[in-house]
Amino acid sequence: MSTVRDRIREQPLPGEAEAAVRTWPVVEAALAERQPAGHRRRTPLRLAIVTALLGLALAITLSPAGAWIGDRFDSEPHPSPPAFAALPKGGSVLAISRSGAYAISPNGSTQRLGSFSQAGWSPHGKHVVGVNGRRLIAVTPTGTVKWTLAEPRRVSHPAWSTDEGFALAYLERSSLRVVAGDGDPVTNRRVRGGAAAVTPAWLPHSDRVLTYATTRGTIETVDLTTRTTLWRTGAIAARPRSLAWSRNGRRLVALTSRSVVVVDARGRVLRTVPLPGAARELALHPNGTKAAVRVTGGGEMRVLELRLDAGGAGAGPREMFQGDVEGLAWSQNGRRLLIGWRGAGQWLLLGPGDRIRPLHDVSRELGTAGGFPRVAGWCCAG
Amino acid sequence: MRDVQRGSAAALEELFRREWPRAYRAAYLVVHDAAAAEDIAQEAFLAAVRAIDRFDRRRPFGPWMHRIVVNRAIDVTRARSLRREVDAAAAETAEAPSDPPTKPLSDDVIEAMAELGPEHRAVVVLRFVFDYTPGEIASALDMPRGTVNSRLRRALDRLSEVIER
Numbered sequence: 001m002s003t004v005r006d007r008i009r010e011q012p013l014p015g016e017a018e019a020a021v022r023t024w025p026v027v028e029a030a031l032a033e034r035q036p037a038g039h040r041r042r043t044p045l046r047l048a049i050v051t052a053l054l055g056l057a058l059a060i061t062l063s064p065a066g067a068w069i070g071d072r073f074d075s076e077p078h079p080s081p082p083a084f085a086a087l088p089k090g091g092s093v094l095a096i097s098r099s100g101a102y103a104i105s106p107n108g109s110t111q112r113l114g115s116f117s118q119a120g121w122s123p124h125g126k127h128v129v130g131v132n133g134r135r136l137i138a139v140t141p142t143g144t145v146k147w148t149l150a151e152p153r154r155v156s157h158p159a160w161s162t163d164e165g166f167a168l169a170y171l172e173r174s175s176l177r178v179v180a181g182d183g184d185p186v187t188n189r190r191v192r193g194g195a196a197a198v199t200p201a202w203l204p205h206s207d208r209v210l211t212y213a214t215t216r217g218t219i220e221t222v223d224l225t226t227r228t229t230l231w232r233t234g235a236i237a238a239r240p241r242s243l244a245w246s247r248n249g250r251r252l253v254a255l256t257s258r259s260v261v262v263v264d265a266r267g268r269v270l271r272t273v274p275l276p277g278a279a280r281e282l283a284l285h286p287n288g289t290k291a292a293v294r295v296t297g298g299g300e301m302r303v304l305e306l307r308l309d310a311g312g313a314g315a316g317p318r319e320m321f322q323g324d325v326e327g328l329a330w331s332q333n334g335r336r337l338l339i340g341w342r343g344a345g346q347w348l349l350l351g352p353g354d355r356i357r358p359l360h361d362v363s364r365e366l367g368t369a370g371g372f373p374r375v376a377g378w379c380c381a382g
Numbered sequence: 383m384r385d386v387q388r389g390s391a392a393a394l395e396e397l398f399r400r401e402w403p404r405a406y407r408a409a410y411l412v413v414h415d416a417a418a419a420e421d422i423a424q425e426a427f428l429a430a431v432r433a434i435d436r437f438d439r440r441r442p443f444g445p446w447m448h449r450i451v452v453n454r455a456i457d458v459t460r461a462r463s464l465r466r467e468v469d470a471a472a473a474e475t476a477e478a479p480s481d482p483p484t485k486p487l488s489d490d491v492i493e494a495m496a497e498l499g500p501e502h503r504a505v506v507v508l509r510f511v512f513d514y515t516p517g518e519i520a521s522a523l524d525m526p527r528g529t530v531n532s533r534l535r536r537a538l539d540r541l542s543e544v545i546e547r
Contacts, residue, residue: 007492008511013406015417019416019423019424023420023427027398322432
């Protein structure tokens with residue numbers, strides 16, 4: 001039986017050396033990110049390690065077994081699958097880098113949409129609205145421009161209403177404005193002044209009730225038809241940075257610099273969940289009972305899962321990931337969280353049971369000139 | 383391990399060089415797909431680095447890592463089998479065919495491994511790649527020792543048949 005054993009142990013396998021070369025920098029980056037700042041390696045050591053690894057890869061390639069691998073790769077190349085092919089089928093991801101905004105399909109194809117600093121999906125993923133200076137631009141995921149709207153001053157923080165996307169809210173400086181989903185300028189109107197630089201949140205199943213943060217630190221919900229204020233909170237201790245309604249419209253979640261505030265449908269603060277660090281970003285789970293929050297503290301950046309329902313609010317945050325992260329998006333069914341791991345140049349799919357699936361080298365997929373692409377939205381994926 | 387916990391990249395590199403070939407091999411022999419094997423082995427290393435501060439140095443690192451790799455590879459193989467069944471049932475409405483699996487190696491033993499079920503492959507990998515005893519395999523895969531022995535026997539019979547052809 002030694003023959004079987006030997007062949008199982010020693011038969012060269014495709015891709016082993018190349019995979020080692022690709023994986024080592026990722027593993028090394030993971031170690032560097034968890035180190036205290038004072039323990040970081042010196043550059044000469046880093047260079048020595050890289051050199052040694054390249055030497056290892058070369059040695060493997062030039063050895064008899066490696067030559068076999070080289071021959072095989074020369075005659076039958078095995079190109080790496082597109083990084084984005086690991087995305088679940090059924091939805092598309094919106095990414096923004098310095099070179100623009102991109103729609104990414106799960107088959108790995110990418111489409112540049114425009115030079116947008118901010119962007120968001122329409123409810124069914126049929127359109128993307130992007131911001132370029134004073135302009136709002138609506139495009140299809142294939143890059144066809146459907147309409148543009150120019151304002152006298154800089155615009156930001158667009159948000160399409162839910163369900164059919166009949167309306168679109170945005171800010172022009174500190175003015176909250178609304179326009180019809182087809183961009184008809186006749187429908188464009190100012191709703192309120194004194195809006196903070198926070199993306200407004202539409203009440204689910206409505207294109208007339210809108211919640212926004214004020215520059216005074218309060219949260220206000222307005223009925224666009226009657227132009228009345230439905231409710232207003234008192235000043236939140238730390239000003240809201242992001243707002244999100246649960247899908248059933250029963251609770252609004254506001255992220256502040258140090259906490260997550262849960263508000264009911266009448267504007268009453270139900271609970272405040274403190275955070276162990278400075279909050280950067282929040283993604284509310286589709287069922288509204290938990291959220292993923294990116295925080296920094298103690299020289300580390302972490303993604304935490306917070307329970308927001310009454311039963312779990314006291315449970316404390318659970319660490320989902322530690323690393324230099326930017327961009328969080330839940331899948332439609334809430335089974336996966338997509339995050340951008342800048343430190344490793346990867347996106348990661350965090351799944352049930354703490355499973356992690358990496359999407360390698362995403363910067364290269366979208367053109368390295370744009371730098372690391374930030375996850376800006378994930379529409380309609382299963 | 384102590385040096386890795388202190389943040390030594392050189393120590394981590396030594397650990398990586400020692401463990402990567404076997405981690406990749408174990409994953410590949412169970413999933414028979416290079417891309418998936420790379421993902422699985424990388425996930426295992428990332429999990430190890432993230433948990434390194436909590437790792438008990440009195441326990442050996444290798445078995446902990448091997449267990450992650452093999453169990454994850456079994457999960458991936460099962461999920462793929464299930465997906466193939468679903469895809470077959472929904473073939474008429476499928477948007478696009480799935481990517482073809484990596485072409486298998488020409489080595490007959492490696493090819494014969496692909497004919498075994500994922501649990502049988504895992505038993506063979508743990509026995510012959512990692513040199514686990516049947517008792518240790520039973521513990522790693524959470525199955526009775528008798529089941530390990532019978533699976534190992536059947537797998538070896540099948541692989542021997544292939545070699546003797």
